[in-house]
Amino acid sequence: MFGAIQLGLFAACVVLFVPMGMAGWHLSRNKMLFFSGALFITLAVGVHLTPYFPSVSDFVTSVSSIVVLDDRDSCFSSLHEIDWEVSASSNYDPLNNNSVNYDKSWYWRRSSSVDSCEFQKLNRHDVADLLNGSWVMVAGDSQARFFALSLLSLVLDSEQMESARQSLFRRHSNYHIVVNEIGMKLDFIWAPYTSNLTDLVMGLSETRNYPDVLVMGSGLWDMLHITNASDYGVSLQLLRRSITSLLPISPEFSTEGSATSSVSVRSTHLFWLDLPTLINSMLNTEEKREKMTDVMRVSYERELKKSQILQQFGGPFQQLDIGSLSWDCGIRCTDDGMHYDGAVYDAAVHILLNALLIVSHQKL
Missing domain, CATH: 4.10.860 (DNA Excision Repair, Uvrb; Chain A)
Incomplete structure (x- = not known):
C-alpha cells in the first residue's frame, strides 16, 4: 500500500x-x-x-487498492493449503478398525504464500471476538449439520455442546441457538436440495432480515434421490441468480451487484460447502453404492463449476472445499465413506473464520 x-x-x-x-x-x-x-x-x-490533485490522488488510491486486493486474493486461494497427520491412537483396537482408532491433526502448509497470510487456528476467545453479535445461518444436508456442530464447539462449553449435539441431530429438523455470552445467533436449516436453498433465499428477501454469515451446501441428496447432474446444474444456476439479485452480498465475495445493495443493511458473507470425497466401497447401503459412484460425483462437481456459483468462477460463494479436505485426511477419517470425522469440518470452520479475518482486515 x-x-x-x-x-x-x-x-x-x-x-x-x-x-x-x-x-x-x-x-x-x-x-x-x-x-x-x-x-x-x-x-x-x-x-x-x-x-x-484528484488525478494523482486517484492513481495512488487505485494502485493501493490493487495491491490490497492482490494480497487478499492470494490469501483466499491459499486457505485450503492444509496438511494432515493421521496416526494410530494409543487405544487402537484391531478388532474394531474404524476411524476412532486414529488421531487426526491438521495444520497450514509451510510456504512463503501461506506464511505471509498468517493464518491461525482460533481459540474460543478469538472466535467470540470475531463472531460477537453475529447471526450465522448454516443450511443444507448432513454435511452442513456437522459443520454447524464444529462451529459451535468453538463457542460452547462441554455441557452446552452435549445438549446442542442432541438437538442438532434430530432427524430432518431445523435448529436454533443463541450464545448469550457473545450475542451470537446460529440457525441450522434442513435444506437437502438446492431448490430448498433457493426457497430459503426467497424467504430471507421477503422478511428483509439477513444473516451476517450464510453457509450453504447441497448435492448428496440430489445425487442419491434424483441422480441427474444436469438438473443439479440448472438448480444451482437458479440459486445463483436468486442470491445475486435478492441478497445484500458482501462485495469481497462477489463480482456482481445485488438488487438490495443500495439498502442500508449489513452485507452477507456467503460460503459454499462442497461435496465430500465419496468412498464407494464404504457406503452403507446398496442404493448409495449404485448411485453415488465416482463418475456421478465428478459429473456433479463439473456442474458446480459450470454454474459459476463459486467465487473463483465469478459467483458469490467462497468455497469451503470439503472434497479436498476429506480426500487429504483419507480413508481413516470416515466410517461410512460419506461423513467424515470432526477434524475435517473443524478445518473447514477455521478456513471460514480466517476468510472473515481477511475480509475484515483483522488479526487476532
Missing part, C-alpha cells in the same frame, strides 16, 4: 542516493548540495500537494 510513509521513504532514498551517484560523475560539492536541496524541496512539496 502506497501511503505517506512509503512516499516519504522513497523521497529520502532519492535524496540520498541520486546526489551520491552524481558525485560519482565528478560534480562539484556546491552543485551537488544545490541539486540535493532542490530535489528534496520538490519531492516534499509534491507529497504534500498530491491530495489536492
Whole structure:
C-alpha cells in the first residue's frame, strides 16, 4: 500500500542516493548540495500537494487498492493449503478398525504464500471476538449439520455442546441457538436440495432480515434421490441468480451487484460447502453404492463449476472445499465413506473464520 510513509521513504532514498551517484560523475560539492536541496524541496512539496490533485490522488488510491486486493486474493486461494497427520491412537483396537482408532491433526502448509497470510487456528476467545453479535445461518444436508456442530464447539462449553449435539441431530429438523455470552445467533436449516436453498433465499428477501454469515451446501441428496447432474446444474444456476439479485452480498465475495445493495443493511458473507470425497466401497447401503459412484460425483462437481456459483468462477460463494479436505485426511477419517470425522469440518470452520479475518482486515 502506497501511503505517506512509503512516499516519504522513497523521497529520502532519492535524496540520498541520486546526489551520491552524481558525485560519482565528478560534480562539484556546491552543485551537488544545490541539486540535493532542490530535489528534496520538490519531492516534499509534491507529497504534500498530491491530495489536492484528484488525478494523482486517484492513481495512488487505485494502485493501493490493487495491491490490497492482490494480497487478499492470494490469501483466499491459499486457505485450503492444509496438511494432515493421521496416526494410530494409543487405544487402537484391531478388532474394531474404524476411524476412532486414529488421531487426526491438521495444520497450514509451510510456504512463503501461506506464511505471509498468517493464518491461525482460533481459540474460543478469538472466535467470540470475531463472531460477537453475529447471526450465522448454516443450511443444507448432513454435511452442513456437522459443520454447524464444529462451529459451535468453538463457542460452547462441554455441557452446552452435549445438549446442542442432541438437538442438532434430530432427524430432518431445523435448529436454533443463541450464545448469550457473545450475542451470537446460529440457525441450522434442513435444506437437502438446492431448490430448498433457493426457497430459503426467497424467504430471507421477503422478511428483509439477513444473516451476517450464510453457509450453504447441497448435492448428496440430489445425487442419491434424483441422480441427474444436469438438473443439479440448472438448480444451482437458479440459486445463483436468486442470491445475486435478492441478497445484500458482501462485495469481497462477489463480482456482481445485488438488487438490495443500495439498502442500508449489513452485507452477507456467503460460503459454499462442497461435496465430500465419496468412498464407494464404504457406503452403507446398496442404493448409495449404485448411485453415488465416482463418475456421478465428478459429473456433479463439473456442474458446480459450470454454474459459476463459486467465487473463483465469478459467483458469490467462497468455497469451503470439503472434497479436498476429506480426500487429504483419507480413508481413516470416515466410517461410512460419506461423513467424515470432526477434524475435517473443524478445518473447514477455521478456513471460514480466517476468510472473515481477511475480509475484515483483522488479526487476532
